[in-house]
Amino acid sequence: MSGKPFVLGLTGSIGMGKSATAALFAQRGVPVHDADAAVHTLYGPGGAAAEAIGREFPGTLDAQGGVDRAALREAVLGDATRLKQLESLVHPLVRRESEAFLARHAGAPLVVLDIPLLYETGGEGRCDAVAVVSAPAAIQRDRVLARPGMTEAAFAAILAKQMPDAEKRARADYVIDTGSGFPAAEAAVARIVADLTASPPVAPIPGKA
Known part of the structure; x- marks a missing residue:
């Protein structure tokens, strides 16, 4: 494929497992642009x-x-x-x-833009499809509060500026659920990569991974 790859936006609220999921795409040879890593360099x-x-x-x-x-x-x-x-x-x-x-990476069949605030900043307009990484709220909370220095107040403030998970799921082309463990997420990523690197790409079914 030449000219323009299929651009998959990857997003998810804090603690949902987005970074680990992005790594699963990278392990399959998909170029991934990590917006957080870019910010780290810029900072x-x-x-x-x-x-x-x-x-x-x-x-x-x-x-x-x-x-x-x-x-x-x-x-x-x-x-x-x-x-x-x-x-x-x-x-x-x-x-x-x-x-x-x-x-x-203009010659790649598929690339991933890993953007935490993709929907909040209108970034979906730059993507051909969007995958949302999600998990039950209780699992999300436990993951986030286990982070060094994280407090209930900071967690609440972060959630307040993020679109609710349910709305993200409803808008997504794919939902990757990490709540039952990452083997299931890995299988979902494998299906997405297979679909989107097919020629032509298989059209996503909203909400399915």
């Missing part, structure tokens, strides 16, 4: 976002000149205006990184 010392964030949010850079994520989280937590300021700085830079990724 690092010398990163394209670090200087601008330090200027707009004083006190949020570490001694090396990179972004102190904990300090930045405190600076925007619960403040919608400040959060939008941050997003207006970072989202265009991440978009530029993803466009460069797509150009590098």
